Amino acid sequence: MIPKIILGSGPKATGRTIGYLFGKGRANEHTDPHLVASWNGFAPDPGRSPHRDPKAVERQLVAQLDQPVKMLGDKAPKDTVWHCPVRAAPEDPILTDAQWADIARRMVAAAGIAPEGDDEACRWVAVRHAEDHIHIAAALVRQDGRRPERGYDQRAVQREARKIEVDYGLRRLNQGDGTGAKRPTSKEHFKAKRLGQEATTRDVLRLRVRRVVAAASDEAEFFSLLEATGVTVRLKLGPSGDALGCNFAMPNDTNDQGQPVFYAGSTLAPDLSLPKIRKSLATTSPExxxxxxxxxxxxxxxxxxxxxxxxxxxxxxxxxxxxxxxxxxxxxxxxxxxxxxxxxxxxxxxxxxxxxxxxxxxxxxxxxxxxxxxxxxxxxxxxxxxxxxxxxxxxxxxxxxxxxxxxxxxxxxxxxxxxxxxxxxxxxxxxxxxxxxxxxxxxQRAPSLQMKHRFAYHLQQAVPEYAERILSAPAWDALAAVLAEAEAAGHNATVVLDQALGQRTLDDANNPARALTWRVRRLGERHAPGPRAQAAKARSTAQRPGVTVHPAAAVPLQQQSPAHRR
The missing domain is CATH 1.20.1260 (Ferritin)
Structure with a gap:
């Protein structure tokens, strides 16, 4: 269950919010909008007044919600409307109006909008116009003229949502820590759908900017690559003329005036502000x-x-x-x-x-x-x-x-x-x-059985705790093949295997046989050491405590007898 808080400001904010909630929606997605709960239990309902003009009922509802705000006159706060959509997951069961009403009451209580038992709390309504969600709209002035105490209300409603998920058997979401990227709004989703886009502009921009941060070696290349990928950049300059921040836009995403809609980097993701991008680029600078x-x-x-x-x-x-x-x-x-x-x-x-x-x-x-x-x-x-x-x-x-x-x-x-x-x-x-x-x-290039037995013997001696798992894995033949190819290139295969085993513990490996195959492949493609270097490595390996070396492994390849080579 996902609640999200939106604040509305201005003298007409309540009217705009209620008008939207009881309207057809931006894409005719609102069906049967009606109240499921309100601050007093009998607020006028534009969706359930068949014998009256719905618009007249809307105006009456707006007036009642706005009454505490209007009483303050010029002392009214800038933000006058608290708007909180609450959406269930697609796989959740369809809740009844009574269940949504209970959820709405719990949300406004948790947020400090209308604490339980507080008769002077803010006025609010919960509107349902789809099976999977409601919208809660509230005035941001209490009926006694004071402001509601709603510190950290976004965290509070999220905590309450986690409890509601348990109580109603809904899909349980994970508690956030405030470091997640901002989710696209409903308006952004509807716009993307209207334009035939699979993803919202916010999501597209976040992916492109992240990819360019990963690719760029310095700030100049960062901006150049962004331009090449079709992203428009607008810098925020300080008094000195230095860039303090940057906003990003896609050319095809415009507002009603035909101007690009810009997104600040920090609103795309917390690590995409210009200072953090610069810090990231410093790790790829060649100096x-x-x-x-x-x-x-x-x-x-x-x-x-x-x-x-x-x-x-x-x-x-x-x-x-x-x-x-x-x-x-x-x-x-x-x-x-x-x-x-x-x-x-x-x-x-x-x-x-x-x-x-x-x-x-x-x-x-x-x-x-x-x-x-x-x-x-x-x-x-x-x-x-x-x-x-x-x-x-x-x-x-x-x-x-x-x-x-x-x-x-x-x-x-x-x-x-x-x-x-x-x-x-x-x-x-x-x-x-x-x-x-x-x-x-x-x-398909696996060596002879005799050579595979030699490699298997060394594995069993060097890493007995992994040997059975490696030798029974589908990748064993591939591992034997790269060991044989390393030997053919002039390496001592068992020395290479010991090096691969010594690079890092196999505890880290998802598939030990496959991990060893890649390690040996990398080592085998290096320039092969000379006979003296191979002999020194073999002696060093033989002296390592706890490792028994197959007799053939202690002899450099160039000095082995034909029988050993077979």
Whole structure:
């Protein structure tokens, strides 16, 4: 159940509100508007007065609601109308008028508009013109001439809504913490529908601005990319001429005068104000840390693999920074994805957006490598060959999002946890689609049984707690294939496997066999070390406590006998 408070100002605010509630609606969506409750139980009802002119009854109702306001004359407050739509979820049962009346009374009491038992409280009415919601309209002057005590009324009605959901068996929503993006208004939804748009302008702008923040390396490029995506920007300048804020608009979204409708960045999302955008761009500026050379797929994957540990062992600011960087990765990932995956990945990015914010301030310093490597993928569109680069990155992103969900759960961030869980569903679908054909292709190149037995023996000795799970997984043949290819490229396969095992614990991995496949693939594509370096690595591994090395693994590939090579 979603309540939302809207304030109306001016001498005609009550008339406009009541006129809208008993009218046809902006798209003829109002059916059978009528009162279900009021401050005194017998207020005039324009929807239930068949023998009188409905407009005359409307005027009578407006006059009665407005009477305490009019009595104050020039001392009346600026905001004179409290308007609160309360909507049930689509899957909720249809409530009766009596049930909606009870809900309305609980809402005005919780908000301080009409506390229970207060005969001098504000005058209010609850209007129902659809099965799934009501509108509560109230005067913002009490009948004794005082102002209502409605401090933090938005939080109060949200808390009451959570109780109502339990009492009436409705869909239970998660309690928010004030860091969520502002929802589109009913007017914005109706406008989008009228224009044939699938999403409101507010939602479209939020997605585009977030994606450009993730892609841009500095402020100049940020504004340039926005213009390229069709977003109009209007800067708010201070006395010095410096930009203090920015507003965004879409060219096709205009008001009655044909002018663009601008949205302040902070109203699109709390992290899209200009100061916060600048702070985010500072982590991708090339000056402090030079960009890494090499394969951006590998760099982005390695950086993403570090997120679970930083979420579980880092402090709050570090963990929050990882969530911001993970959200930026999801924002850009659809652009580099195969066409068949883009829809799922875009939905994952939209869902995870809510999971990138909390009241914990983000430390972004540790996110530079991830943000820059993902930007490099976006800019350079590097060749991905058989698709393994994208598959391994998506697999590590999937694991990171699962840990983000757990992190929010431990910090009791209910809405963020739900958002991460929703993103996880879309990522699992996308990951299955992209990883399966890549792993199948690798498995077709699996080595001989003798070589697989050698790799299996080393796994059983090195990580006995994971060996059975890895060896029985569908990805085992793919893992054996990349180990054999690493060996063919001049690496010592078991040394490479030990390096992959030592990079990070497999506790973080959603699928240990698949995670090892991606790690070995990355390590195997590096330049192979010489014989002396291989021998030194093998000796170092053999001396590691708790690890038993297969005899063949201790001998560099170039020095092995033909029998060993087979």
């Amino acid at each position: 402090p840390v030079p960009a890494w050379p090499g394969n951006p797929w590998h760099q982005a994957t390695a950086a993403t693999e570090r997120i679970p540990r930083r979420l579980t062992h880092g402090d709050g600011p570090t963990a929050q920074g990882q969530l911001v960087a993970l959200g930026a990765t999801l924002d850009l990932l659809p652009i580099a994805a195969p066409a068949a995956l883009r829809s799922e990945l875009e939905q994952a990015a939209v869902a995870f957006e809510r999971a990138t914010r909390s009241h914990i301030a983000a430390d972004l310093d540790s996110t530079r490598v991830l943000r820059r490597s993902v930007q490099a993928i976006w800019r350079e569109q590097p060749s991905d060959g058989d698709g393994a680069g994208f598959a391994m990155l998506l697999d590590t992103v999937l694991t990171a999002v699962a840990f983000a969900m757990h992190w929010h759960r431990t910090h009791q961030h209910a809405q963020q946890e739900a958002a991460a869980e929703q993103a996880l569903v879309h990522l699992q679908i996308a990951c299955g689609r992209v990883a399966e054909p890549v792993l199948t292709g690798l498995a």
